[in-house]
Amino acid sequence: MKKNKIVLATAVALGMTLTATAAEACSRLIWETENHGVFVSRTMDWMVETHPTIDVRAKGQSYRGAESGDDSKQWTSKYASIMATFYGKAGVDGFNEKGLAANALYFGEETPGEYKADRPQLENSRIVPYILDNFATVKEAVAGLKKVQVQQFGHNDELLKGHYAIQDASGDSAIMEFIDGQWEIYHGKQYDVLTNSPEYSQHLKSWEEQKPKSQDVINGSFELPGNVASDQRFIWNKYMLAQLKEPSSYQNGLAKINSSTYHVPLDAANRETNGVMTGYATQYSLAYNLDQKIMNVRYQFGDVYTQYSVDFNKLNDGKNYTLKADSQDNVGEVSQRFIQHDGVMAQYKM
Numbered sequence: 001m002k003k004n005k006i007v008l009a010t011a012v013a014l015g016m017t018l019t020a021t022a023a024e025a026c027s028r029l030i031w032e033t034e035n036h037g038v039f040v041s042r043t044m045d046w047m048v049e050t051h052p053t054i055d056v057r058a059k060g061q062s063y064r065g066a067e068s069g070d071d072s073k074q075w076t077s078k079y080a081s082i083m084a085t086f087y088g089k090a091g092v093d094g095f096n097e098k099g100l101a102a103n104a105l106y107f108g109e110e111t112p113g114e115y116k117a118d119r120p121q122l123e124n125s126r127i128v129p130y131i132l133d134n135f136a137t138v139k140e141a142v143a144g145l146k147k148v149q150v151q152q153f154g155h156n157d158e159l160l161k162g163h164y165a166i167q168d169a170s171g172d173s174a175i176m177e178f179i180d181g182q183w184e185i186y187h188g189k190q191y192d193v194l195t196n197s198p199e200y201s202q203h204l205k206s207w208e209e210q211k212p213k214s215q216d217v218i219n220g221s222f223e224l225p226g227n228v229a230s231d232q233r234f235i236w237n238k239y240m241l242a243q244l245k246e247p248s249s250y251q252n253g254l255a256k257i258n259s260s261t262y263h264v265p266l267d268a269a270n271r272e273t274n275g276v277m278t279g280y281a282t283q284y285s286l287a288y289n290l291d292q293k294i295m296n297v298r299y300q301f302g303d304v305y306t307q308y309s310v311d312f313n314k315l316n317d318g319k320n321y322t323l324k325a326d327s328q329d330n331v332g333e334v335s336q337r338f339i340q341h342d343g344v345m346a347q348y349k350m
């Protein structure tokens with residue numbers, strides 16, 4: 001398999017654009033609490049409807065990591081999982097039955113580097129399901145991803161690019177960026193926010209420069225970047241996350257973290273300047289707790305505005321299920337609305 005292999009498909013995958021012209025898409029936060037476990041919140045920011053589904057996949061299924069070639073990573077899933085999909089081609093967010101979660105966000109700096117025949121090749125649109133299928137902890141996932149080489153695929157010479165967040169029920173977290181053929185890894189509970197470009201090291205530097213220097217200045221007048229650009233959203237998310245107090249219940253915790261995550265207003269950022277899109281609005285947001293294992297969805301795009309939840313525990317019965325995620329009919333707890341179907345990953349089965 002050559003590293004410039006192109007998958008003939010629609011412009012898809014990873015909750016991100018195929019070009020590097022607009023890197024303003026998505027935020028991810030995690031929050032470890034004392035009595036209610038770990039909460040995760042993620043926005044999907046995009047300019048057109050992506051027709052997402054929510055897929056539940058049973059364990060024991062075998063997949064290939066790339067379209068062809070003896071060096072394609074192959075695996076049989078150890079764990080059942082639930083994940084949100086993108087344009088019928090990729091898994092971009094979800095968690096497995098062990099309480100390990102993974103998120104993919106746009107990252108223009110991702111570069112495969114020189115092709116290495118001695119390393120299994122893994123298409124970046126399949127990284128999230130690969131993580132959910134194979135690992136129970138962040139430590140395991142980091143070790144496993146170190147062994148693969150990431151490849152980018154797209155259409156008409158435009159490549160998919162991303163970086164990846166992993167978190168587990170213990171509160172452990174990792175951010176992983178594949179740059180020039182090597183993993184840049186940030187592993188630790190302090191890595192609780194992810195947005196998009198620039199490189200994560202620059203985000204951390206910016207936060208150190210702009211964060212409150214004392215508790216005395218944490219108030220409604222503290223100067224805070226507030227526009228939609230990725231570097232500004234990173235500061236906003238870090239600041240708001242740090243203000244959260246111990247939740248009184250799981251529902252209270254979900255409300256707190258989801259309300260703290262930066263949601264890009266519809267229309268406000270969706271502008272073209274000198275032929276370049278300057279930002280994408282929030283199409284939907286996800287919030288879940290890694291102990292509770294209920295995925296909460298707020299979809300707000302086009303002519304659809306609704307909120308609903310999916311109890312993964314009710315659907316983890318050894319079968320595959322899928323649900324159209326952008327339907328106005330999805331209201332309340334919707335596990336009963338899922339249909340038995342192999343979902344997006346069916347096309348990658350061995």
